[in-house]
């Protein structure tokens with residue numbers, strides 16, 4: 001059984017992502033915000049919190065990074081990572097999917113990692129987003145994003 005995998009970097013890229021990266025690269029360096037994929041409820045909460053933090057609460061200080069973009073040979077997302085002041089990863093649980101992927105792409109990187117499941121309150125052990133009310137997911141994601149905005153950027157609109 002293997003304990004590592006190899007991923008071939010792609011020459012392809014997302015046009016919208018490249019344009020976002022081009023706009024971001026024209027401005028000052030910011031903190032890079034990454035998150036795990038978000039298939040399950042924990043990941044979904046992490047992903048929503050990352051988007052709220054990056055796009056709504058602290059857009060002047062942060063830039064959102066697509067971890068799929070780290071698998072491109074060059075271009076937007078990798079460039080934004082190289083120029084980031086700090087890399088903040090929101091992983092939904094201790095499996096740390098995004099952290100492991102990011103470290104594979106940038107072995108020397110020392111990211112700040114937040115496990116967002118430690119900051120949420122769901123009764124029981126729900127797995128999918130269909131197992132709790134939508135409003136509860138939204139509230140948890142907002143709470144996580146607000147707490148991180150306050151902690152790292154002193155802002156919490």
Ligand code: SF4
Pocket residue numbers: 036037038039040042043044046091092093094095096097098
């Ligand atoms: S870190 Fe946890 S919550 Fe996020 S994608 Fe991986 S297993 Fe799911």
